[in-house]
Amino acid sequence: ETASQARYLEMLGRCELTFGVGPAGTGKTFLAAAYGASLLKRGQVDRLVITRPAVEAGEKLGFLPGDLNEKVDPYLAPIWESLNDILGVDDVRRRREKGEIEAAPIAFMRGRTLSHAFIIVDEAQNTSRMQMKMVLTRLGEGARMVVTGDPSQVDLLNPRDSGLAHALRILKDVEGVGVQQFKSEDVVRHAMVERIVRAYDSDAARSRPFPDLEDDA
Structure with a gap:
């Protein structure tokens, strides 16, 4: 566990809204899933709600075959893998059937109020500003x-x-909001992944087309 991961876990317990921001492999999603699963097991929340935008590879859920779970599950595969590791496949299946674990694309969150729940918004960099405000x-x-x-x-x-960038800029000083920034040294996957992340970070610093991405356009 890195110092950033320890601070992140502390924020998850203290803040009503926590942002975990950084490269792949830093544990930001796995730790959130583990924390949410622990709250669920202890009865401190009634359900675990997982959502993410479905824009990867330009695909839209409406054009994919199958029911909602079949459509959403491929997008949420990393979180299902984490939950299966934490709770076990059978427990995850049972809790999904009971509605204690729910997964839905961000568009399906509109009009809802999520009470007594732990909510994970994954891949949030692919939300629009309006989607982020809505969720x-x-x-x-x-x-x-x-x-x-x-x-x-x-x-x-x-x-x-x-x-995501917009929300971080305007919410970072709001009471009850925590922001944990992860760096390449927090990568906990294979050492090669850390080296790849560092190389891309260095290249991005030299050639980033939008150096003021977090500023208003």
Whole structure:
């Protein structure tokens, strides 16, 4: 466990809204899933809600075959893998059937109030500003939310539209909000992944097309 991961876990316990921001492999999503699963097992929340935008590779859920779970599950595979490791496959299946673990694309969050829940918003760099505002305002009584993402991996046509960078800028000083920034040294995957992340970070610093990404366009 790195110092950043320890601070992140402390924030998850203290803040109503936590942002975990940084490169892949730093544990930001796994730790959020583990923390949420622990709250669920102890009965401190009624359900675990997982959502993410479905823009990867330009695909839209409406054009994919199957019911909602079949459509959403491929996008949430990393979180399902984490939950299966933490809770076990059978427990995850049972809790999904009971509605204690729910997964849905961000579009399906509109109009809802999520009370007594732990909510994970994954791959948040691919939300628009309007989507981010919408999902953040779903918080209800007794709920906590963690938003994870990597601002360097925006799949939107215009990276300046990312709701994550915008939210970080305007919410970082709001009471009850915590922000944990992860760096390449927090990568806990294979050492080669850390070297790859560092190389891309260095290249991005030299040639980033939008150096003021977090500023208003």
